[in-house]
Amino acid sequence: MIEITNVHKAFGKQEVLKGVSLRIETGEVVVILGASGSGKTTLLRCINFLEKADQGTLTIGETTVEFSKAKKKDILEMRRKTAFVFQNYNLFENKTALENVTEGLVIARKVPKADALKKAKEALDKVGLSNRYAYYPSQLSGGQQQRVAIARAVVLNPEVILFDEPTSALDPELIGETLKLLKQVAREGITMIVVTHEMSFASDVANKVIFMDDGVAVEEGKPSEIFSRPQGRENAAIPAPHSAGIRVLHLGLENSNMGILIKNSNVFDGKNAALRKNASIVIENHLIREIIDGECSGERFETVIDAANKTVIPGLTDAHVHLSGGNDDNRASMRVDEKAVRSVRFARDMLLRGFTTVRDAGGLVYGLKKNIDDGYLEGPRIFPSHSFITQTCGHGDIRASHAEERVTAGLYTSASLFAQKASLSDGVSEVLKSVRENLFLGASQIKMMAGGGISSNYDPIETVQFTLEEMNAIVNAAADYGTYVMAHLYTPKSMQRAAKAGVRSFEHATLMDEETARIIADHGIWVMPGPQFGRAHKVPASSSAMTKKGELVRRGEAQATELIEKYRLPILFGTDALGNPQRVDEIQLDDFRLFKKRFGSLKGLIAATGHFYELTRLTTYQNPYLEGKIGVLEAGAFADLLIVDGNPVEDLDVLADRSRIQLIMKDAVIYKNTLSAKP
């Protein structure tokens, strides 16, 4: 039991604590909330005698000490009953993680060294740092340092652990892991006093919440009471008791969007087959703040969505689309402005199918992307390549007949407005110019045609396009801008050359052989193994040459599937959506059936979620969506998610049925919601 009565503390003339009294029972978790400057940290520091209070008494267990009369011996005794976790970790810089933890045991508590080591190792194992014993603080990340600090406090087995804003010095993505650890500590029955701004932690874990304002505890109660209505002291400066929102204003957290709660959800995080059952997803400021196991009081949220135990998955991604690829079977006959306008609808339809992020593999997407990101249009997030880089007579040289001139200025050579999709470039200096032109427009990766393709007339599938020097130049120019190259290719020869040049993503890659598969595995190159040929959303074969090429590719598919499985090549979900919008509508989701058949449900789903997250990391600072993670559901991810009736981890066919995708959210905005609709 810990009791403090009537604590006063002034710094000079400024009175920070004006008579605070608290009583905390053993095993309780108390969270102290309050605006900056309300005295909560000072209170905590007084309990640990890091500040000497002017007046008041402190009782821990059987011992009572009056603050103003505390002698050195008393202070030491009280300190040895408590432990403190600091905002800035404050690990001993000259000691390893293990020594940090043993220090208090061996020196202050006189525990024999061998016992101390054993206990310290257990404590570090518990906080997940069993492989970091010998690391010095400067070699650990902030989150790891804070975990060591928590271990250092827990190992002392004190009567109470005091936490002073343990997460506020951490990066957002590290906050989650630290809070999780705090919850774990709380569950072990250790008495804790926590000063924090993490409201969700307070509402989930605390037995008691205390509000401080201007040096006094204005309110005290269970989190469920506190978050719903203030009670008690009428004279305190608390606004009328009817909404949680007002309370929050009172805390100085105004203007923060209090967010969305999705409850009763079974979460697929984009990586693991096991769903997190009955979880609650907390969304704040377009990001997933945290995912909590179990119930969470919805009272403080603006919107509460009941997922009714359906599956929540990350928004789908398609790693290979052409949003402005021409929306007609005869793409050559369309003007640039016509294509641009059509792509608007194309993008919107794609979002409404559940694809919240796509990688555009070439085309005029600058304006489309900008308008979507600015909120003028509805559509998925786009990782644009802009024009693809192709050589004369390459797959991207889409002249319809020998009668057409190669246009050297305007239409084909620039990625600017007049380039529809191709940058026709030969030689190192030309490819460099094309790559950089795309980077100028904000390309998040570079698309290169490295071999023959089906839907072009004058380049047989077997052709290898671009010399090694040209490929090197393209890859290096991209790498200098922090990004990577994706290459269209089918044959081993193309793939081996591209692998040598450092291409990071192979598109199609259908005709791979054993040796090439091994090379891909060694280099860790991403493979987008779609689309299955014969999916009619490609431009229909308009010549016998195209039909023949298509046949050739189709025959390689079974072997490619086998090799991808055998060498566990990392795959991405991609559909190559372009052309006729009606066809794409039929097929884009339906391709999940094919991925299921080829790679199984789990792998197919990860290819469209978690793997895309890994892929976005290749784009580094050229990534247009750096603020959040894409393709995963965890703290720090964008609030891009779907609620699906059925479990696609077990049966990917679920996604092929769009009526079962009942809610589509992108950037915390709901675009489709049929959750409550009667079937």
Place this chain on the structure above:
Amino acid sequence: MLPSQITQFNTFAEALGLGIRVKDVSTVYIAIFALSFFSTTMISENIRGALLSISKGQYEAAYSVGLTNGQTFRRIIFPQLMLVLLPGLTGTVIGMTKATSLVILLGVVDILNGALKFANTAYCFFEAYLAAALVYWAFSLVIQFIGTMAEKRLARGRRRLA
């Protein structure tokens, strides 16, 4: 020393009934005293800077796990202090070594002046300066070596603190 101060000292010593007189004090001790007095100021500034470089959090963390003031200093602060202090300290000591040549003003013969004494008789100034330089250099190297070794030992496996 000025004659008046000398008489004052002698009078003072006589009054106290001490047998000591100015002429009894070896100039070597005076030189040592003067040099120490001078370097105290330098070294204390070094130590002050090093102490300031250690964050308050290190003390607080030590107190919070129950260490006494003495334990905190010995086990947490001192090792970190030395790491910051050593490079500056090494420099100061090397500087002091060179400053020893000033003791000629008191009539104490040191390395440089010992060499010059010889040079004056043998007319080989270049050799004398060279020899003295080599000796200084050797001293500096030894001091530096000791400093570096101590630094390495303290930093064991740890990156230098920013």
